[in-house]
Amino acid sequence: MKKFLLSTLFLCITCATAFSWGQTGHRVVGQIAYDHLTSKAKKNIQDILGDEQLGMVGNYMDFIRSDSTNDFMSPWHYCTIPDGKTYEEAGVPEEGDAIQAITRIMAELKTKQFSYDTELENLKYLVHLVADIHQPLHVGNGKDLGGNTVKVDYMWDKSFNLHRVWDAGIIDNQKLSYTEYCNWIDHATDDQISQWQSEGIMVWVDEAMGYRKNVYDFPEDGKLRYEYDYKNLSIVNERLLKAGIRLAGILNEIYG
Template identity: 40%
Template sequence: MFFFISKVFFFSILINISEWGQTGHRVVGLVAENHLTKKAKDKINFLLDGNSLANVSTYADEIKSDKKYNYISKWHYVNIPLNKKFHEIAREKDGDIIYAINKCIEVLKSPKYNKKEKSFHLKLLVHFIGDLHQPMHLGRKEDRGGNDIKLFWFGSITNLHRIWDTQIIESHNMSYTELASDLPIFTPNQIKVEVNKSINNWVEETRIYTRQIYLESSPNRKLGYAYRYQNLPIVKSQLYKAGIRLASILNKIFE
């Protein structure tokens, strides 16, 4: 279904869409910053020329329009059938989000890469670890991770992927700093458990939510306050886990 809209309204929508994805990624970056060692902070500060993890967290999305970065377009996600586990699927020859995270870690650890290359891959790593904790980035190929599942969000047409990428978070009406302060607080023992899990564990843990979301998302369903109330705690927990896991990886790289 297509709608005619004025140019002014059209461009205001584009601006809002570009803003929506920032909040969640910046929360992940800020949480990670709060769990870095001093040594890691100093090395990250050098690589990013004083920029924060929160500020660079959306870089991987910002470069999508540049054709020279087309090769990383598939690095934001991995498609997994609901009845399979990650290790059971055939991997994309051009890479996927797991490949991307491991590649970034490899570059950051290796002495053979220069500052520019390490800075680039650090920015990507911050973003991709955030993406990995968004359940629809591990969704089905046939509906493009929920992008092709039309739904209504507070009366406006949207899709399942966008709801989980941005709209649950934005409807909470908090800045990224406010939201980062409103996340669940884990005990030191809980944090230790989370950061010691493997990346494959993160995938399968997130996919528990992916399956649940698909079961509850028949096309054209009207979603609003009840759906947000039910799923906002999941979003908050995933953002926090992404942040502390990112910090753990960076602390190990820069120890």
């Protein structure tokens, strides 16, 4: 019984680290990407998606977590780079991580030779994981399971941890639908789009790490109120926008 309980606890902790942008966040990234696709890419992607929409499929990898046969995908949602180390110094875990998964899926979508599942499945994985790696706490420091063990009182709700605040709390606190959110933040210039789409995955990771000081800057009592939102909302919006723009760049290259 003790062994069973420990195994269950480990599984819960492992799964907790894999949670990502909430449903609104993933839909924002997918919709922004769709809005920046070429006409050819839109047609080719829609042929794969059928009746589904790019703005809605980003949550798929969270939905399939209910099936334990997909547990091997949990490490794909994040990577761990301790403070003061590079990705190379930290080393790639045997089970893989977000960087490895994104790189592999991009290559397989180009060659149509898939290690897991179909082109449709892998397209959904890519939409999800590009968004994930832009969430600062999905590039963890190796100390607190990406903020999952940091309990906080967010807007008078004590059920939060720091990871959940960044996944969904700040976004949902704006009280916008995902289409309203897209209209609010999607104002990138042509120069910004060109620059962001030219930057590789390690730039995305370095950006995420660069926000650690902001993420962990809160009172010792763990009470996160309007000031925390005010200081970090622009970061959340920038990460969502860059994720969508960069995802569009990848999909245009593959399908456009």
